[in-house]
Amino acid sequence: MKIATWNINGVKARIDGLTRWLGEAEPDVVCLQEIKSVDEAFPAEAIERLGYNVATHGQKGFNGVALLSKRPLEDITCRLPGDDDDAHSRWIEATVSTDTGAVRVASLYLPNGNPVDTDKFPYKLAWMDRMLAHAQELLATDEPIVLAGDYNVIPEPKDARFPDRWVDDALFQPESRSRHRALVNLGYTDAQRAVSRDEGIYTFWDYQAGAWQKNNGIRIDHLMLSPAAADRLSGVNVEKQTRGWEKPSDHVPVVVTLDV
DNA sequence: ATGCCGTTTCGTAAACGA
Numbered sequence: 001m002k003i004a005t006w007n008i009n010g011v012k013a014r015i016d017g018l019t020r021w022l023g024e025a026e027p028d029v030v031c032l033q034e035i036k037s038v039d040e041a042f043p044a045e046a047i048e049r050l051g052y053n054v055a056t057h058g059q060k061g062f063n064g065v066a067l068l069s070k071r072p073l074e075d076i077t078c079r080l081p082g083d084d085d086d087a088h089s090r091w092i093e094a095t096v097s098t099d100t101g102a103v104r105v106a107s108l109y110l111p112n113g114n115p116v117d118t119d120k121f122p123y124k125l126a127w128m129d130r131m132l133a134h135a136q137e138l139l140a141t142d143e144p145i146v147l148a149g150d151y152n153v154i155p156e157p158k159d160a161r162f163p164d165r166w167v168d169d170a171l172f173q174p175e176s177r178s179r180h181r182a183l184v185n186l187g188y189t190d191a192q193r194a195v196s197r198d199e200g201i202y203t204f205w206d207y208q209a210g211a212w213q214k215n216n217g218i219r220i221d222h223l224m225l226s227p228a229a230a231d232r233l234s235g236v237n238v239e240k241q242t243r244g245w246e247k248p249s250d251h252v253p254v255v256v257t258l259d260v
Numbered sequence: 261a262t263g264c265c266g267t268t269t270c271g272t273a274a275a276c277g278a
């Protein structure tokens with residue numbers, strides 16, 4: 001089973017690239033972030049025509065997450081527990097069953113947190129604490145778990161082409177990185193790092209200042225696997241070619257292959 | 261470097277992003 005995550009930066013602006021990529025890569029499950037659409041305006045038909053079921057958790061203007069799956073999406077839940085006043089649409093999870101088992105998949109869009117000296121940064125950290133609590137609860141189930149999305153965290157210096165430029169950024173703060181490590185310490189495996197410790201693996205290149213042309217990238221889109229899911233991991237691929245397409249997202253898809 | 265670029269919105273400038 002191929003499970004992908006992709007921050008598409010506006011699903012309506014990206015529908016041609018999205019359908020092209022679905023046809024070429026043929027993922028079984030796709031976790032989308034930053035759909036920037038309300039549920040009613042999500043271009044579901046174009047995606048359903050390619051054989052996908054669609055579940056969305058959108059909001060007007062920004063944020064918004066979605067799940068696409070060739071097999072039915074079961075037990076769909078939206079929102080991250082722990083703060084009923086949090087109105088941002090940043091979490092959707094569902095179960096996908098196969099002939100040999102089932103996997104619980106979440107599409108998450110972790111808050112950016114910039115600028116660090118504003119309320120946005122403590123919101124990010126509190127959101128990460130809620131995510132850690134929920135991730136721990138999920139481990140009590142027998143199903144393999146995949147927490148996939150835009151984490152807005154650069155885990156290590158080697159996950160940035162120019163780490164020195166990120167030291168004042170919320171994505172690279174010690175508080176952000178330590179919470180990401182806490183997810184690992186709970187037992188979740190960074191799928192990319194399970195297959196390669198290489199530097200130079202990036203998933204985001206800014207639109208500005210020729211970042212793509214200069215390969216000034218960062219690795220912030222992650223698929224975190226529970227022990228049961230990590231046991232089934234057989235491959236990871238960064239779909240870098242999409243960044244060179246016309247009207248690209250600034251993020252590219254990351255795909256894991258699980259023997260499920 | 262208050263810059264760059266791109267998407268969205270009861271738009272035509274501002275919010276948000278990373």
